[in-house]
Amino acid sequence: MLIGYMRVSTTDQNLDLQLDALRGAGVSVENIYEDKVSGSKADRVGLNACLKALRAGDILIVYSLDRLGRNLQHLIQLINDLNKxxxxxxxxxxxxxxxxxxxxxxxFTVFASLAEFERALMIERVNAGLKAARARGRFGGAPFKMTIPKLKTLMALIKDKNLTVSEIGQQVGIKSTTIYDYVSPNGELRPKAKKLIQKKLGEIDQDF
Structure with a gap:
């Protein structure tokens, strides 16, 4: 069976383009699920219902990849789950x-491998920087200021699960409570982080 999913970021945006494309691909209207919510939102009612409706042998059809995943890691996780x-x-x-x-x-295998490679490089760069800082006896530094690159690094380190949040905080010089102000224990963005992204990038779900 063909199952379709479509999403727009706000209630003001129109789903007609995606709807026409899905119907043109052979998806029946009754098998199309939708959301009108930002792509960064973890809880999407339409997507959750769509994933529950899918059965072995079905084909999930979407207009574009950015309609489906919150970020690259979430997208790869979704597709891996579908494959299983x-x-x-x-x-x-x-x-x-x-x-x-x-x-x-x-x-897709190449796509997923490149994403894993990017994440591994990020963690490697962070660990190398921490090691160099410790070798120079630098454990303090300027007052912490959250930036987009730092936020991505924290998300990657938390999701990697090789270090506890407390250990990450000790090595990076950030209080655990400050980390949790921006990132949840499973590496998801908190409202404070989304506000920062909106301020810097204009859109919550850009590059995430």
């Missing part, structure tokens, strides 16, 4: 993802 459930994914525009074909599965 024997559910395929087809994206109609943008990145050529179609896991119904061997070529599409290969492209």
């Amino acid at each position: 459930r024997e559910i395929s994914l087809k994206v109609l525009t943008g990145a050529p993802v179609d896991t119904t074909t061997p070529h599409g599965k290969f492209l």
Whole structure:
């Protein structure tokens, strides 16, 4: 069965373009789920209902990848979960993802590997910087100020789960309570972090 999912960020935006594309791909209207909410939101009622409705052998069809995942890691997790459930994914525009074909599965494998490589490099750079700082006897520093790169680093370190939040705080020089002001224990953005992203980037879900 073909199942469709579509999303816009606000109630003012129109779903017609995505709806027409999904119907053109053969998805019946009764099998299309929707959300009118920012892509950064963890709880999306339409997406949750869509994922529950999918069964082995089904194909999930979306207009573009940015309609589906909150960020790169979330997107890869979603697709991996779909693969485990024997559910395929087809994206109609943008990145050529179609896991119904061997070529599409290969492209996604490369895609996921590059994301893992990027995350590993980020963690490696942080650890190398901390080691160099300790070697110079630098354990303090200027008052902490959260930035977008620092926020991404904290999210990556928390999700990596090799260090506790307390250990991350000790090494980076940030109080655990300050970390939790921005990032949840599972690495998700908190309202304070979203406010920072909106201020710096204009859109909550850019680059996340």
